[in-house]
Structure formats: structure tokens, C-alpha cells
Amino acid sequence: MVRVWIARCIKKIIIRRVDMDLSILSVFLISLVSVALGIFFGLFINKYINKKNIEEAKEAANQYIRRSESRSKEILIEAKEEAHNITLKTEKKLNRIQLDLDRTESRLETRENSIKDLEVNLKNKNIELNKLLKKSEKNQEEIDISKKEIKQKLENITGLSAEEARVQLLEEVDSDITYEISKKYRDAELIAQSEIDQKSKMILAESLQRYASEVVQENTVSxxxxxxxxxxxxxxxxxxxxxxxxxxxxxxxxxxxxxxxxxxxxxxxxxxxxxxxxxxxxxxxxxxxxxxxxxxxxxxxxxxxxxxxxxxxxxxxxxxxxxxxxxxxxxxxxxxxxxxxxxxxxxxxxxxxxxxxxxxxxxxxxxxxxxxxxxxxxxxxxxxxxxxxxxxxxxxxxxxxxxxxxxxxxxxxxxxxxxxxxxxxxxxxxxxxxxxxxRPGARHDTLEAYIQRLEKLENVAKEFDGVQKVFAIQAGREVRVMVDPEDVDDVEASSLARNIVNRIEETLSYPGQIKVIVIRESRSEQIAS
Structure with missing residues (x-):
């Protein structure tokens, strides 16, 4: 029994092995056939696709050629139109330039005619001028002769030579002119001084009323x-x-x-x-x-x-x-x-x-x-x-x-x-x-220096002729000069004030400004009995 069972087992094993080999072989054959069919169908499909792509490419190329031909025709038409427009513009511009040239030529002709007329007038004026010059020379000769005759008659009448008479006349004229200039200068100076004083006072008042400060003085003893x-x-x-x-x-x-x-x-x-x-x-x-x-x-x-x-x-x-x-x-x-x-x-x-x-x-x-x-x-x-x-x-x-x-x-x-x-x-x-x-109280000085400064101010003014009295007031910021009315008139008073100011500026040093006033007073007295 055992042998029979073993034999059956061996038989089954052999049968299973044979079936397995057959199945493997069948699978291999099927795979091989499938690969062959795949290659065949792949080649066929690829050939079909390539053929179709070639046809599509030919069609696209034909369409591009047709579009290019159409576009080239359009460009050619546009170029012809542009050329026509340029030709029209150029013709208009040339016509305009020609018109300007014609106008310029016309103006030049007119100007040339005007110049010719001016030349004719200028020649006529030159002729008239030459006539006037000759006449003027003749008149000048007559004037010179008349002057010599008048000069000789004056010398005979006055007993003075021409040079002496000229010197005397210049002296008289110089005196008159000097007086008139001094008078005019005085009047202008008074007007200008009045305007300057008014404007400066207004500016100073406006500035001073806007600022007020403390007064700080030195403590002289430390x-x-x-x-x-x-x-x-x-x-x-x-x-x-x-x-x-x-x-x-x-x-x-x-x-x-x-x-x-x-x-x-x-x-x-x-x-x-x-x-x-x-x-x-x-x-x-x-x-x-x-x-x-x-x-x-x-x-x-x-x-x-x-x-x-x-x-x-x-x-x-x-x-x-x-x-x-x-x-x-x-x-x-x-x-x-x-x-x-x-x-x-x-x-x-x-x-x-x-x-x-x-x-x-x-x-x-x-x-x-x-x-x-x-x-x-x-x-x-x-x-x-x-x-x-x-x-x-x-x-x-x-x-x-x-x-x-x-x-x-x-x-x-x-x-x-x-x-x-x-x-x-x-x-x-x-x-x-x-x-x-x-400013009041801003500065102070010693009494001796103060008195010396005032005395120097008064002495400067006393050096001038015609000065009777001098008073330095307002802490030396104003000098009043009394003059002799017989020696100094109104016109000379202005010059005297200016000379005193110049002398003070040259000889003295002082803070701020010093005002000089020249006073001329005339009195007339009569006694009734």
C-alpha cells in the first residue's frame, strides 16, 4: 500500500511539474506574439501619423504662402498711397517756398527803389549842406571882424586891455555864482534835512517803542x-x-x-x-x-x-x-x-x-x-x-x-x-x-572826564571867526553856537555849522552823534523919548 501511495504521489508531482512547464511556455509564447503584434501595429500607426502630419504641414505652408501673398499686395498698395501723399506734400511745400521767394523778391525790389530815392535825396542834402557851410564860413569871418572892432572900441572906452577886462568879469561872476550856489545848497540842505529828520525820527520811534531793556551797571568794587x-x-x-x-x-x-x-x-x-x-x-x-x-x-x-x-x-x-x-x-x-x-x-x-x-x-x-x-x-x-x-x-x-x-x-x-x-x-x-x-542811565563817566569832554567841544567851536558864545548841552550831544550877525549871514551860517562838524570829527573821539546848531540873531533897538 505504501508503495502504491508513494507511486501516486510521485505521479501527481510529475503531472504538476509538466502542467507548470506547459503554462510557462504558453505564457512565453503569448507574450512573444503580443510583442510582435504591438510592433507591427506601432509601425503601422506611426506611418499613418507621419503621413497625416506631412499633409497638415503642406496645408499650413500653403496657407502661409497665401497669407504672405495677400499681405505683400496690401503693403504694396499702402506704399503706393504713402508715396502719393509724400508727393502731394512736397509739391505743396515747394509751392509755398516759391510763393515766399516771390514775395521776398518783391520786397527787395521795393527796398532797392527806396534806397535809390534816398541816395538822390542824400545828394541833394549834401549840395545844400555845402552851400550852408560856405555861408557859415562867410558869416564867421564877418563875426570875427565885428568882434575885433568891438574889442578895440571897448579898450578905447574903458582903458582896460582885453585880458584885464576878462579877469575882472570872471571875478564878479565867480562871486555871484558862489553866493547863488551857497544859497541853493542851503535851501536844498534844509529841505533834505527836514525830510531826513522826519523819516529817521519815525523809524527810530517805531524801533524804540518796540524794545525796552534793563540797565545793568558795573559794580566797581569787588x-x-x-x-x-x-x-x-x-x-x-x-x-x-x-x-x-x-x-x-x-x-x-x-x-x-x-x-x-x-x-x-x-x-x-x-x-x-x-x-x-x-x-x-x-x-x-x-x-x-x-x-x-x-x-x-x-x-x-x-x-x-x-x-x-x-x-x-x-x-x-x-x-x-x-x-x-x-x-x-x-x-x-x-x-x-x-x-x-x-x-x-x-x-x-x-x-x-x-x-x-x-x-x-x-x-x-x-x-x-x-x-x-x-x-x-x-x-x-x-x-x-x-x-x-x-x-x-x-x-x-x-x-x-x-x-x-x-x-x-x-x-x-x-x-x-x-x-x-x-x-x-x-x-x-x-x-x-x-x-x-x-539811553538815560545806560552809561556813566567820571565827573572830571565829563567836564573835560564838554570843554573840548566848546573850544573847537570857539576857534572859528564870528563865533560869540558856545554852549555844550544834553551831556555833550548838542552844541549851540551863537554868532555875530554882522560877520555871519544866513547862508554862511550853514557853512559854519558844517565846518564845525568836520572839525569835531577830525579832532575829537566820542560815542554816538553830536548835533551842532548855529544861531544867528539880529536885533534892532530904538528909544522913544
Whole structure:
């Protein structure tokens, strides 16, 4: 049984193997046939597609050719039309040019005819002119003969030669002309002066009523209060070493006298004097006074004063509203906070001049910013007059030019005290400076200098002939001259006033302006009995 079962199993295995081989073979054959059919049909379809594409390409080419032929015909028609239009335009243009040429030719012919007529007229005029010249020469000869005859008759009548008569006549005419010129000049001067006075008063009044400033005067004594007399000894130090250290470090003089509980600081430089005052005050507060401490406190005080100077300059610039200034110029303006001129604070004066100059410029239709800046900086040289030689105006102009200020402003700074000025800004700054200085209480001087200045003014006017009395009034800003009416008439009075003004300008220096008035009074007296 086992053998039979094994045989059956082997048989089944063999049958399955044979079936499997047959199935594989059949699959292979089917695949091979399918590939062959696919290749055949692919070649057939490809041939069909290629044939169809060729036909479509031929059709497209034929259509393109037909369209090209149609377009070429259209282009040819358009070109013919364009050529026809160009031909028409050219013909019109040529016709127009020909017409212009005809007109020009006609005008030229007309002008040529006119020129021929003018030539004929000119020839006729030349003929007439030659006749007139000959007649004029003949008349001149007759006049010369007549003049000689008249001259001879005059010499016989007067007994004078022609030269002597000419000199006498010229002298008489010169005298008459001089008098007439003086009279005309006086009348014109009176009219112009009246108009100028009226206009200037209006401008000044308009400017002054728009600005009012404080009056800051100099404290002439820089005194420092001390708590007791012992502090004087401590300031002096052993064998005077402390006072020598203070003077050497600060560059000032420390004056210790018998005045109770007071010491004084003396120095021509107001900034150094201010630093020294603050140094001594802090030493007194600290109580420790020796050379090392003096130097330490001095450096601290110096830095504080420099900061005050800087802030003072910035505040002044902000108050006046001046723009574009170099920081060094602002610092120099701040130093003027401690500078006084004729008892007037120079920084306050500079601010005032800047504001007044701006107002005058606005009234005169001049650049307000330039006038304001020039007025504000006009005394900047006073911050350096003790360091450089020269007038404060020249020093100030050099400093302004160094730090990039415009040349118009530099010129105004330089010329604000000159008698000859080259720009309107210079006149405005000089006027604003004089207005500020002339305000009541703005400046003060010693009594002796005041009296000497008035005496010099009066003596200048007394030097002229015909002057009887001279009075200097209004603090020396007005001079009244009384003249002899027999020696000086009304016309000569105007010339005398002008000569006195010129002499004052040449011989005296003065702030502001001086008005000269010549008074001529005629009196007629009779006694009834």
C-alpha cells in the first residue's frame, strides 16, 4: 500500500511539474506574439501619423504662402498711397517756398527803389549842406571882424586891455555864482534835512517803542565779606605764603587793608576777577587754606565760571535769536557777561544793539538776520582786548572772520566806529550802538572826564571867526553856537555849522552823534523919548 501511495504521489508531482512547464511556455509564447503584434501595429500607426502630419504641414505652408501673398499686395498698395501723399506734400511745400521767394523778391525790389530815392535825396542834402557851410564860413569871418572892432572900441572906452577886462568879469561872476550856489545848497540842505529828520525820527520811534531793556551797571568794587578778622590772617598765611599763592594762581591782586571783615579782589580781566572771587569765597567757607587747597578750589571755580560763561553766551544767543554761530563765538560772547564799558554791561549792551539793529533793518527793508547778527557781535572784540593789540572793532572783525561769519557782518563789525562806512549794515549797527549808549542811565563817566569832554567841544567851536558864545548841552550831544550877525549871514551860517562838524570829527573821539546848531540873531533897538 505504501508503495502504491508513494507511486501516486510521485505521479501527481510529475503531472504538476509538466502542467507548470506547459503554462510557462504558453505564457512565453503569448507574450512573444503580443510583442510582435504591438510592433507591427506601432509601425503601422506611426506611418499613418507621419503621413497625416506631412499633409497638415503642406496645408499650413500653403496657407502661409497665401497669407504672405495677400499681405505683400496690401503693403504694396499702402506704399503706393504713402508715396502719393509724400508727393502731394512736397509739391505743396515747394509751392509755398516759391510763393515766399516771390514775395521776398518783391520786397527787395521795393527796398532797392527806396534806397535809390534816398541816395538822390542824400545828394541833394549834401549840395545844400555845402552851400550852408560856405555861408557859415562867410558869416564867421564877418563875426570875427565885428568882434575885433568891438574889442578895440571897448579898450578905447574903458582903458582896460582885453585880458584885464576878462579877469575882472570872471571875478564878479565867480562871486555871484558862489553866493547863488551857497544859497541853493542851503535851501536844498534844509529841505533834505527836514525830510531826513522826519523819516529817521519815525523809524527810530517805531524801533524804540518796540524794545525796552534793563540797565545793568558795573559794580566797581569787588569786595568779599569775611566772618572775622582771624580769617584775614589765614588768607595771608605764614609769611604771606597763602596770599602769594592766591595771587599767583588766580592772576589777580588780593587787597587786604584795615577795612573790617572785608577783602578786595583787583584785576583788569573781569573773568579772572570773577574766578578769583569765587575761589576766595569757597576757601573761606571751607576753612582749610593752603597752597594745594587753593589750587584745587581754583580749578573747580574756573570750570564753574567757564560753564557760566558758556551758558550766558547760549542764553544771549537764544534771547536775541541769532543762528549759525560757532561755539567759540558763543563762548566769547558769554565772557562779556563780566565785562563793563562806561559802567554798562557789555553783554546786555550787545543784546540790545542786536535787537535795535533788527528793528531798524526791518523798517529800512534790509536783511534783518544780518543786521541783528552784526549788532549782537559788534563788541565781541572787547572780550579779547586785553589779549591782543588793536581796537575792539578790528579784533572783533578778525575773530568773526576766523570762525566763518559772512563778510557783510564782518564789515559791519569792523566799521561800526568808523566815519566812513561801506555798507548799509554798518550804518545800522552804528546807529543801534549810539541809540543803546544814549539811553538815560545806560552809561556813566567820571565827573572830571565829563567836564573835560564838554570843554573840548566848546573850544573847537570857539576857534572859528564870528563865533560869540558856545554852549555844550544834553551831556555833550548838542552844541549851540551863537554868532555875530554882522560877520555871519544866513547862508554862511550853514557853512559854519558844517565846518564845525568836520572839525569835531577830525579832532575829537566820542560815542554816538553830536548835533551842532548855529544861531544867528539880529536885533534892532530904538528909544522913544
Amino acid at each position: 569786595a568779599i565779606a569775611i566772618p572775622n578778622e582771624e580769617m584775614k590772617g589765614r588768607l595771608i598765611g605764614r609769611e604771606g605764603r597763602n596770599i602769594r599763592a592766591i595771587e599767583n594762581i588766580t592772576g589777580t591782586d588780593l587787597l587786604i587793608d584795615e577795612a573790617p571783615e572785608t577783602v578786595s579782589i583787583s584785576c583788569f580781566d573781569p573773568v579772572r576777577r570773577k574766578v578769583a572771587i569765587q575761589t576766595v569765597e569757597k576757601l573761606i567757607q571751607d576753612g582749610r587754606i593752603h597752597p594745594a587747597k587753593i589750587e584745587e578750589i581754583y580749578e573747580r571755580s574756573k570750570n564753574e565760571i567757564e560753564e557760566i560763561v558758556r551758558k550766558s553766551g547760549q542764553n544771549a544767543v537764544f534771547e536775541v535769536n541769532v543762528k549759525g554761530l560757532h561755539p567759540e563765538i558763543i563762548k566769547l560772547m558769554g565772557r562779556l557777561q563780566f565785562r563793563y564799558s562806561y559802567g554798562e554791561n557789555v553783554l546786555q549792551h550787545s543784546k540790545e544793539v542786536g535787537m535795535i539793529a533788527a528793528m531798524l533793518a526791518s523798517e529800512l527793508k534790509v536783511d534783518v538776520q544780518n543786521a541783528k547778527t552784526a549788532g549782537f557781535l559788534h563788541d565781541i572784540g572787547k572780550a579779547l582786548t586785553h589779549e591782543f593789540e588793536g581796537s575792539h572793532a578790528i579784533i572783533g572783525a578778525d575773530v568773526a572772520r576766523k570762525y566763518g561769519v559772512s563778510e557783510e557782518i564782518v564789515t559791519a563789525i569792523k566799521e561800526h566806529h568808523d566815519t566812513q562806512m561801506s555798507s548799509v549794515e554798518s550804518f545800522i549797527v552804528a546807529a543801534a550802538d549810539a541809540i543803546s549808549a544814549a
